[in-house]
Amino acid sequence: MSNVPSDLKYTKSHEWLRTLSDGTVEVGITDHAQHALGDLVFVEVPEVGRKLSAGEPFAVVESVKAASDVYAPLSGEVTASNAALAAEPEAINSDAYGKGWLMRVRPAGGGAGPALLTAAEYEKLIAEEGG
Amino acid sequence: MTRRTPLFDLHQKLGARTVDFGGWDMPVQYGSQIAEHHAVRRSAGVFDVSHMCVVDLKGARIRPFLEKLLANDVGKLRAHGKALYGCMLKETGGVIDDLIVYYLDETWFRAVVNAGTRDTDLAWIRRHAAAFGVEVVERTDLAMLAVQGPEARHKAAALLSPAGSLAALALEPFFAREIDGWFIARTGYTGEDGFEIMLPAMEAERLWRALNCAGVTSCGLGARDTLRLEAGMNLYGNDMEESTHPFESALGWTVALEPRERAFIGREALEAIRARGPQRKLVGLLLEGRGVLRSHQKVLVPEGGDGEITSGTFSPTLERSIALARVPAAAGSRVQVDIRGKLHDARIVRPPFVRHGKALVS
Known part of the structure; x- marks a missing residue:
């Protein structure tokens, strides 16, 4: 059974979001997603300063099997990205919600991004997907 | 509807994630694909390869038939049980499939062909076998397990009778023989030593569990793919197919142009390609x-x-x-x-x- 922390928000495309005390939002892929992908061997994170629109691919995670895009769950500017994943992509497998974070974003005001899910809603989604 | 091997229920019990591979519902991994890979490089792993198609070819004119069918020359097979890797080609020189043939006796060879090409292969083989009076029998009654890795042969042999164990360990690379009612071949697709074991489907689960108990890791097709690629072995459908010929597929070593009088299918096309250079x-x-x-x-x-x-x-x-x-x-x-x-x-x-x-x- 996948780990779905109750204090995070989620997307249908299996990203998680955590709002930090400085107002930025940390983003990664869920435990369910890392499990489905298998052993991760390469991660491409976005450059700091990049302006993202909600829904656009901002990172690539590659397992032994395949490369997968990760989609921005909100619009904003990248304030940090997890460079440690270059040397240790498997951190996403072992600690998807901690050391496996991908980027931090300062949200752009205005337009709402895609609808976010609560932990309960996300759990329901992955149960329906057979996770 | 995808097909299932005799070990499908066991794979489910072992927690395998399965994928459609060439029309077969096959285990891609049981746990970590990388851990399964390392198990084969460092110790031993077992793969279900029962989706591959085992075909017995029987008849008095089996040698002339295979001399025509294969780009490699079965004339090299003089010792009982010896295996040969090679390709079946179209007249154009394109690769229909790669396969292994085992020489069992003067009227009986066994071929193992890929799962994804089973139907085209069988149709092609039957079409050409008729003229030589060769009987083509698909052995759907058999399961096939590949036990691979530096410790694979000893762990597998320990499960046989004392005499069978000695016979299995005495097998030279690329040889096979019938031992304790199983067909055991010292072949594989990983770049490691090991056996491929063909046995009655009913006995496959028991062998798998015994291997697990002996410390042999269950491995899926995911690890099989990384292992074969590290070993530099081609995968049909990826690295060669009907539109590519052996000389542009690093398979020139499997094409026997000598003796010159052997008229195998695709020979003329390959000679022309070789003359102008690939x-x-x-x-x-x-x-x-x-x-x-x-x-x-x-x-x-x-x-x-x-x-x-x-x-x-x-x-x-x-x-x-x-x-x-x-x-x-x-x-x-x-x-x-x-x-x-x-x-x-x-x-x-x-x-x-x-x-x-x-x-x-x-």
Whole structure:
């Protein structure tokens, strides 16, 4: 059974979001997603300063099997990205919600991004997907 | 509707994730694919390869039939149980399939062909067998397990009778024989030592569980693919197919043009290709930096022309990305690969990348 922390928000495309005390939002892929992908061997994170629109691919995670895009769950500017994943992509497998974070974003005001899910809603989604 | 091997229920019980592979619902991994890979390089792993098609070919004129059917020459098979790897070709020289044939006696050879090409292979074999009076019997009653790794032979042999164990351990590489009612071959697709065991379907689950108890790791097709690619072995449908010929698929060594009078299917086409020189070649690639090479990525060759990756992966043994690629024949040693619109440096190397647990490239 996948780990779905109750204090995070989620997307249908299996990203998680955590709002930090400085107002930025940390983003990664869920435990369910890392499990489905298998052993991760390469991660491409976005450059700091990049302006993202909600829904656009901002990172690539590659397992032994395949490369997968990760989609921005909100619009904003990248304030940090997890460079440690270059040397240790498997951190996403072992600690998807901690050391496996991908980027931090300062949200752009205005337009709402895609609808976010609560932990309960996300759990329901992955149960329906057979996770 | 996908097909299932006799071990499907066991795979489910063992928690395997399965995928459709050539129309078969097959285990891709049980736990970590990389851990399964390392188990085979360092100790022993077992794979269900029952989806592959075992065909017995019987008849007094079996040798002349196979001399026509295969680009490699069964005339090389003089010792009982000896195996030969080779291709069936179209008249154009394109590869219909690669296969192994075992020489059992003067009226009986056994072939093992790929799952995804089973129907075309059987139709092709039957079409040509008729003229030689050769009987073609698909052995759907058999399951096939590949036990691979440096400790594989000893762990598997320990499960046989005392006499059977001695006989199995006495098998030379690329030989097979019937032992304790099982067909045991010292062959494989991983670059490690080991056996491929064909046995009655009903007995397969018991053997698998006994191997697990002996410390042999259950391995899926995911690890099988990274292992074969490290070993520099082609995968039909990726690295060669009906539109490519053996000389541009690093399979020239499996084409026996001598003796000259052997009129195998595809011979004329191959002789013409050889006379004008192959335009392309299949090579190994080693990615210099980080990233993962994947099939269909474009390869830019400074000597001119483009190539394409036919199989690419992350090599767990080398901890970097490797690939097989079809490139212009003039390609030298340096190329660039287009990965999502960015060019990455890669080096042309001669496969295998890894053999018997050791890295052969750096």
